[in-house]
Amino acid sequence: MRKQRKTWVGLTIVLLIALFTAGVMVGKGLRDALSAESETYGDLKTFAEVLSLVQKNYVEETNSKDLVYGAIRGMLNTLDPHSAFMSPEMYKEMQVDTKGEFGGLGIQIGMKDNRLTVIAPIEGTPADRAGILAGDVIIKVNEESTKEMSLMDAVEKMRGPKGSKVTLTIQREGMDEPQVFELTRDIIKIESVKSKMLDDHIGYVRLSQFQEMTAKDLASALKKLKEAKMQSIILDLRNNPGGLLSSAVETSEQFIPPGKVIVSIRGRDPKKQTDEYRSSDRNPYDTYPMIVLVNEGSASASEIVSGALQDWGRAIVLGTQTFGKGSVQTILQLSDGSGLRLTTAKYYTPKGRSIQNVGITPDIIVKPLPVKGPSPTPPALREKDLERHLKNETLKPRPEKKEETKKPPELPLTGPEQEADDIQLQKAIDLLKSWKIFKDIKPLQAAG
Numbered sequence: 001m002r003k004q005r006k007t008w009v010g011l012t013i014v015l016l017i018a019l020f021t022a023g024v025m026v027g028k029g030l031r032d033a034l035s036a037e038s039e040t041y042g043d044l045k046t047f048a049e050v051l052s053l054v055q056k057n058y059v060e061e062t063n064s065k066d067l068v069y070g071a072i073r074g075m076l077n078t079l080d081p082h083s084a085f086m087s088p089e090m091y092k093e094m095q096v097d098t099k100g101e102f103g104g105l106g107i108q109i110g111m112k113d114n115r116l117t118v119i120a121p122i123e124g125t126p127a128d129r130a131g132i133l134a135g136d137v138i139i140k141v142n143e144e145s146t147k148e149m150s151l152m153d154a155v156e157k158m159r160g161p162k163g164s165k166v167t168l169t170i171q172r173e174g175m176d177e178p179q180v181f182e183l184t185r186d187i188i189k190i191e192s193v194k195s196k197m198l199d200d201h202i203g204y205v206r207l208s209q210f211q212e213m214t215a216k217d218l219a220s221a222l223k224k225l226k227e228a229k230m231q232s233i234i235l236d237l238r239n240n241p242g243g244l245l246s247s248a249v250e251t252s253e254q255f256i257p258p259g260k261v262i263v264s265i266r267g268r269d270p271k272k273q274t275d276e277y278r279s280s281d282r283n284p285y286d287t288y289p290m291i292v293l294v295n296e297g298s299a300s301a302s303e304i305v306s307g308a309l310q311d312w313g314r315a316i317v318l319g320t321q322t323f324g325k326g327s328v329q330t331i332l333q334l335s336d337g338s339g340l341r342l343t344t345a346k347y348y349t350p351k352g353r354s355i356q357n358v359g360i361t362p363d364i365i366v367k368p369l370p371v372k373g374p375s376p377t378p379p380a381l382r383e384k385d386l387e388r389h390l391k392n393e394t395l396k397p398r399p400e401k402k403e404e405t406k407k408p409p410e411l412p413l414t415g416p417e418q419e420a421d422d423i424q425l426q427k428a429i430d431l432l433k434s435w436k437i438f439k440d441i442k443p444l445q446a447a448g
Contacts, residue, residue, distance in 0.1 A: 073150055081111055081389060082329055084152045084341045091339035093159060104159040106188045107132060108241050109151060116146040116154055120239045120297040122190065123208060126183045134297060139178060140169035160185045195221035202432050203230035210243030210301040215250030222285055232289040232432045238319060242300025252308045253279035257286050261350040262308045265328055289435045290315035291428040294360060299323035306360050307349035317362045319424050324383035326356030356392040357383055366424045
């Protein structure tokens with residue numbers, strides 16, 4: 001059984017316990033706590049003074065809610081890139097997103113060098129069809145510069161009703177001039193699970209996001225593949241930006257034996273007990289030969305799944321280094337209907353690895369073929385490139401002397417696969433075919 005999340009102990013309770021246990025040190029601890037509280041109130045007093053001065057003296061009429069919302073956005077902009085404020089309208093849209101349907105362009109964005117940058121377009125969406133690429137820099141949205149635009153504001157401007165137009169001005173490495181893309185918004189209905197049977201009874205399943213129904217839809221897809229005599233599995237998590245933690249756990253446990261840790265969660269207080277999520281008995285595919293495909297667009301929940309399968313030796317991870325987002329965001333609703341997306345913890349793989357800023361390193365590295373065309377493929381954007389990203393406390397300091405480190409094997413691009421559109425998938429198929437051959441080989445009996 002998974003451990004339930006425990007309620008945080010309030011400061012008041014901690015202080016009351018300290019009164020009976022800390023003796024002469026109580027006075028100092030209490031004074032420190034009150035001093036910190038007094039400092040906070042002093043800062044709030046300064047904020048109130050500025051708000052009052054702006055309202056009374058600014059050259060034009062101001063709206064107090066706009067000023068407060070702006071101040072909150074500014075405060076959260078001092079934190080990591082995944083903490084953000086949501087207006088009531090954006091909060092409602094966020095709730096819709098987890099169900100997999102919204103009106104917009106189908107584009108994932110982040111901040112790199114203070115510039116609005118594409119992490120990845122979502123497959124089959126207006127952005128994908130128009131040729132937007134990972135690494136593209138968005139310098140304008142509808143002729144409005146993105147220089148001072150926050151991520152959430154940019155998302156809000158790109159969202160809209162189906163059929164409406166939006167213009168993105170893109171700067172791409174290798175281009176002499178920025179390129180203008182006129183896109184028509186559509187209903188982005190993300191079908192999170194797609195599946196089919198490949199040669200040699202290889203079941204192929206692609207997960208594009210981790211939504212409320214993803215694990216259930218995955219179970220249905222695998223059941224159909226099993227009925228069609230599936231003998232091995234390819235789980236494709238490429239360009240999957242993540243989603244719900246619960247969905248990642250429910251997905252992982254279908255492939256991992258019961259009672260195994262899938263992911264652990266730790267907040268900032270080292271004294272707090274680590275929350276662990278373990279696999280239940282819903283694991284009908286925990287013995288199938290399996291390969292997981294990942295790339296730089298595989299993030300967060302995708303890294304939880306691939307890391308758990310890798311740590312337990314349940315799958316070979318193949319592709320390129322993943323994005324490296326190892327933090328957990330908690331959604332908090334505020335009294336006026338707005339919301340707060342706040343980074344509250346980091347997650348760790350079963351072996352205690354933090355993938356923050358690092359990502360999951362594939363067991364076998366297979367790089368995709370370069371995109372054909374006049375413009376080169378933009379460099380991949382990863383968590384470590386985002387502004388104000390969190391550090392990875394599990395990384396060991398680099399040695400002073402340069403030491404050779406072992407790299408995962410990289411398969412050469414040889415044979416007919418060199419012309420294939422999807423070299424990574426082709427290599428996964430080849431590996432599973434070889435897996436089957438070696439499994440069926442029986443040792444020769446000694447002559448009598």
